[in-house]
Amino acid sequence: xxxxxxxxxxxxxxxxxxxxxxxxxxxxxxxxxxxxxxxxxxxxxxxxxxxxxxxxxxxxxxxxxxxxxxxxxxxxxxxxxxxxxxxxxxxxxxxxxxxxxxxxxxxxxxxxxxxxxxxxxxxxxxxxxxxxxxxxxxxxxxxxxxxxxxxxxxxxxxxxxxxxxxxxxxxxxxxxxxxxxxxxxxxxxxxxxxxxxxxxxxxxxxxxxxxxxxxxxxxxxxxxxxxxxxxxxxxxxxxxxxxxxxxxxxxxxxxxxxxxxxxxxxxxxxxxxxxxxxxxxxxxxxxxxxxxxxxxxxxxxxxxxxxxxxxxxxxxxxxxxxxxxxxxxxxxxxxxxxxxxxxxxxxxx
Numbered sequence: 001x002x003x004x005x006x007x008x009x010x011x012x013x014x015x016x017x018x019x020x021x022x023x024x025x026x027x028x029x030x031x032x033x034x035x036x037x038x039x040x041x042x043x044x045x046x047x048x049x050x051x052x053x054x055x056x057x058x059x060x061x062x063x064x065x066x067x068x069x070x071x072x073x074x075x076x077x078x079x080x081x082x083x084x085x086x087x088x089x090x091x092x093x094x095x096x097x098x099x100x101x102x103x104x105x106x107x108x109x110x111x112x113x114x115x116x117x118x119x120x121x122x123x124x125x126x127x128x129x130x131x132x133x134x135x136x137x138x139x140x141x142x143x144x145x146x147x148x149x150x151x152x153x154x155x156x157x158x159x160x161x162x163x164x165x166x167x168x169x170x171x172x173x174x175x176x177x178x179x180x181x182x183x184x185x186x187x188x189x190x191x192x193x194x195x196x197x198x199x200x201x202x203x204x205x206x207x208x209x210x211x212x213x214x215x216x217x218x219x220x221x222x223x224x225x226x227x228x229x230x231x232x233x234x235x236x237x238x239x240x241x242x243x244x245x246x247x248x249x250x251x252x253x254x255x256x257x258x259x260x261x262x263x264x265x266x267x268x269x270x271x272x273x274x275x276x277x278x279x280x281x282x283x284x285x286x287x288x289x290x291x292x293x294x295x296x297x298x299x300x301x302x303x304x305x306x307x308x309x310x311x312x313x314x315x316x317x318x319x320x321x322x323x324x325x326x327x328x329x330x331x332x333x334x335x336x337x338x339x340x341x342x343x344x345x346x347x348x349x
Contacts, residue, residue: 009060012348014040015110016059019103026099027085029056031063032111033078036346039109040080041293041300042066043116043136043148044100044127048086059083061242061264066293068342069286072319073312075297078346080111086118097123101130109133114148114296117184117241121147135300144309145299148292151309153189155291155316156261159283160194160235162317163259166324167281168234174198179233179255181225182240183207183214186261186289190239191218204228205240230254238262242285250274259283272335276327284338287319 004010015032032040042063049055059081067079084100086092104113104127114136115124121138128134139145160178164170176199180187183205191201191214201220204227205211215222223231229244232254238244242264250271258265258280265285266272275282294312298304323341327334343349 004056004060007057007060009057009064011060011064013060013063015107017103017107019099021099024093024095024099025087025091026096027052028082028100028103029059029085030080030082030103030107030111031059032080032107033060033063034067034346034348035078035110036067036348037071037078038076039112039133040066040078041070041075041112041114041135041296042079042081043114043292043296044082044084044119045116046084046086046090046092046118046123048088048090052085055083055085065263065286067346068339069290069293070297071342071345072287072338073290073294073297074315075294076301077112077293077297081116082111082113084118090118092123094126097126098130101127101134104133105131107133112296112300114292135296137299139299142306144295144304144306146295147185148295149185150189151295151313152186152261152289152292153193155294155313156186156190156237156239156259156288157193158314158317159288159320160190160237160257160259162320163257163281163283164235166321167257172197173235176200176234177202177232179223179228179231179236180204180220181228181236181238181244181260182262183210184240186292187237187239188214188217190237190261191220195219202228202231202233235259238265243267245271245275247271247274250278250280253278253280255280257281257283259288260285261289263289266335269335269339272333276333276335281324282334283320284323284335286342287323287338288316290316
């Protein structure tokens with residue numbers, strides 16, 4: 001018999017709950033990886049999976065990543081994630097969002113949700129009608145909350161600059177070529193930040209219209225999604241879905257730096273060693289992309305204002321430098337160094 005305990009991505013998860021309502025086409029998984037530091041926080045992903053097994057793998061990997069992300073960002077939160085399985089048309093009804101809200105509420109605060117891929121601020125409003133354990137809600141000007149995407153993008157931008165300084169010896173990205181994978185909320189924010197500092201952008205997205213729209217905005221160039229991973233550039237910034245750094249794709253990389261906002265970029269732990277072995281500087285994804293959850297945490301816990309959010313995001317480059325320094329001194333790859341740090345913080349070192 002196959003069970004979640006048998007899966008390679010099961011990592012002593014504290015709770016794994018499945019929800020189904022055939023009448024409205026609702027299927028979801030909520031994965032709680034760790035509550036060692038506080039309630040398990042992590043967004044809701046609405047996505048069509050070719051197989052249900054892929055959704056479970058995503059939930060397991062993403063929730064573990066959130067434990068590491070929250071711990072490394074110094075937040076009093078554990079790690080969790082929810083996956084709502086979409087049909088091919090990605091139909092999203094008010095009834096489906098209500099069912100998801102009730103699923104979140106059934107955890108009694110053990111899990112706190114917010115928007116992720118496929119979910120919006122408007123969706124979170126619907127979810128919040130059924131539960132108080134939700135963040136990423138609209139707020140008045142100058143208050144903490146709303147779409148976490150711009151905060152994630154800011155952290156990724158600052159992380160890219162830190163990587164450029166360490167690897168290329170430059171204090172900014174002016175004149176550099178950035179290969180951007182994705183054209184969504186986070187990718188769009190990263191594109192605007194680097195373009196404002198004078199970088200040249202090549203952009204790829206499975207949604208060609210969205211890629212062209214973003215490229216027009218930042219005076220970038222659109223390339224085919226099949227080409228972005230092999231493009232010669234100064235930085236590859238993956239800002240779409242995960243598991244894109246594989247043995248094959250790493251061998252074909254033509255950049256000195258990989259630093260982007262996508263979650264779970266490494267397909268396997270061994271791929272961290274592979275990218276390190278090629279002399280490519282890698283920014284561990286859950287460290288560089290923590291800006292969004294920093295904003296969510298500050299909103300949900302009400303422990304500060306926009307200044308606190310900004311200061312916490314501005315600490316991301318220093319955290320990356322600490323990881324890269326230990327990597328250099330120990331010989332271990334940055335991903336392994338970051339994992340070890342995070343595991344100690346959640347009591348599993």
